[in-house]
Amino acid sequence: MTTALATNTEMAIDKDWWRGAVIYQIYPRSFQDSNGDGIGDLLGIVQRLPYIASLGVDAIWISPFFMSPMKDFGYDVSDYCDVDPMFGSLADFDAVVETAHRLGIRVMIDLVLSHTSDQHAWFGESRANRTNDKADWYVWADPKPDGTPPNNWLSIFGGSAWQWDARREQYYMHNFLVSQPDLNFHEPQVQDALLDVARFWLNRGCDGFRLDTINFYIHDAQLRDNPPLPPEKRNATIAPSVNPYNHQEHLYSKNQPENLAFLRKLRAVMEPYGAAAVGEVGDAQLGLEIMGQYTAGDDLMQMCYAFEFLAKDQPTAKRIVDVMHRVDDVAGDGWACWAFSNHDVMRHASRWDLRPAAQRMFATLIMCLRGSVCLYQGEELGLPEADVAFEDLQDPYGIEFWPEFKGRDGCRTPMVWEQSNQNGGFTAGKPWLPVATEHLHMSAAAQEDEPGALLHHYRKAISFRHTHPALSIGAHDGVKAKGDVVYFTRTEGSQTIFCAFNVSETPSDFDLPGGAGHQLVPSWAAHIHLQTEDCTLGLGRYASRSSHNSKGSETWLICY
Template structure:
């Protein structure tokens, strides 16, 4: 059964644009909405379904837009509301949908709401933020930690209370236990839906509610030197985050949001889920058809990339998911670029990039692609003096922050600042990215960029990849093999994640699929030869 227009998001591909670094139209060194508008034909040429725009809202930019001071405003750095409306209209003309970030867990400490709430203990927004009394000895009310380091509580001298911030101290958490606050946020989201937005990407969607008793988080029993998910530079992982996030009331708010979105047919939501049991939470947040449309976790945004790990991750979410829907992502504006993070083994780089492309786009679910992945960009190496990310500055040098994945898109090999801007950019262009610039790859039929275009176009015509089920068939230290099935059509999908050629003995009779872009597998009767970083697809006949 074909995916209806209303359910276009099932199996859809969403291209994430980080506006600051996409294209600078007015040569002030920062990318903007008119810059995105000017590059819409490029995005459309990728054969993606939608664009996710990272925040462009009014903000003091302490966390580069993820600290909102006006949920209905466009920051002048990025343009105007009219620029945004022009972008939406032009995208729709090209068959592209527009998702926008919604940073609902917290706002800026410069938001008028916070100014009013902190002004006294008697005002209209007194409970729009999470306030708590100090302990008798003046210490914070509990042991909760900030993702960005240190206590999650900061003292406010006006109210003489602590306020909660799961991230920067300049990002106070909104109090979702307040009904008026919830309604205001829903009204603000409706404002954008009325302007023609097709969907929302929800930042930190499992952080909205907190335990009202403010109970201490227990220690993480899995903590050990070098343990999974534990970094020595940040104590956040030393706790199990039982009470500061992933509370059951989150689902109640998401149901209210889904009810709002149902009034705007064709819209959808994708959420970021980061918690101790992220796959289980993903399932809970997307099942039942009355909460999120889809969600992604951090499981494929880590350094782990072995066939065994990927198989475990896919099987875990499939076992939990019921009627929910996953969205897969291997990169975004918060993590080291996948070409550096998943270095796998050896060369050649181009073959490795195509392997990662085919693997990601063959999993069951929707996909988020981060700008530059289609060019095969690796993480930019920056000097300490070039950093602007407060997270990276705080934890340098053990953790270099998020700037290395946020450097400007390289558009022209020989132009100043690689064609991103005529002015010194807010982050330097990586010199290693020039050779991968768009204008270089446009001229090479076999470039990474053109491989992405062809594979995405081919994928759009393959219902088995968009709608089919998935079942893992085999893995070892090098190979990952799984089956995709839709009705009577069944495919075997094979990936060699090593730098050495591999042989795989086929379990059943197969018929090699013809004209699969970038495929390098050789099907030789009862077995298949996979070169280094090779992949292939075959139709199962038995």
């Protein structure tokens, strides 16, 4: 097979393609089924790539499709270098890459490097005894004299982060499910093996990676106990409030400084391919600080995202300002990637109880913030969280903490492509999760035929971002708030764009640049298109046409 170094020559010319990019996340189990078995697959993605291209996004991120026993739906990998048969084959992945590249879309895949499945051959060898070649490839530890685990570390999925193994008469560490043992990054051979995994996919044409739990790779070699976290500092950003994981400050089980050296090695592997990575920073207290550390300079990761805008509560003007100021303080030399929804949290249309016009406002806002953007499949349709009955649950997280926490299945139900049947065009068989009946009238086909649909708004917002470098790669003058209005200015070269957003339920009076006073109505008021000299903007309530001064500078005004 031709390597990516040859195949991707044209697309790899711009090594900064990721800066300001819009990335569309695909959860493959639920995107499109091509063979009627009720589970989405890679050829289903090929089928729907023209739709994705119509959105105007720069890249897709595909959640795991590797060989796996699927106890955590692909985030428990048993073979990093092969495709699980339920998703297709390596040839099908090649078809995804070829089709995406032909449509001008880059392909990022979800690498789960912190842990494997307990059915991975590496773990099978490691657990056999204490003297084999891979004996130190996972985190093993002797019990305390009383037989209890070596320290107090907890699993995000509940209970101790340690599991007893009778073969070695030792505990192994698992930050997630018992069936997801953590790799030992203190062992150089482990790092080398994982870098080879990255090379394998880059050589197949992959353009980059989403790095699952990027701050979990390395643990404290001394296995020191985590200290307690004061109640006032606890939050449910990473784990539900009913999970005791929130009671610890995870000082030693993750976020170790040695991780930076590995990330530099990974960046060096990616550089010749023009590839980029976005890391998932899973930390409820230090997410932005870690994001800043991991994206600083030009030898670490290009982008990271934390969970600030994936939180339960709708962000107020003050909250948005606080987050963006914190990013300026701790990640000014780095690059954020913003998301409101993904496969791990309740869809933001439901989480924030947004009316359709409020969804338009937030879609426009995220396209105007400094950083890159991740959109989750169905977000562009405004899909709410699906209500999945307990008997239909698949997610072990939800099953463990039901009913206080219903898990992640509600955001993972199948995409709705058309409404002619209960399966929404997703499959000809029985879907692995039921298609939400309330989603059917919001299908992609139905919205294509409705000029005022949210789908078209997303396309306009993405297009406007791409055609105005000030929004995609420009600097900002600091995000500010006046009452319920968030405002800032983006600049790039001679282009200046002033942005203002009312994020409240009530109208706000606001003086626009130049002293013109306007009333910014609440985000769910009737949406109005304003005709400008250059184009029709369906992005906000007020928009000025671009104006040019004698020096050729360009100014735009977007208010919502």
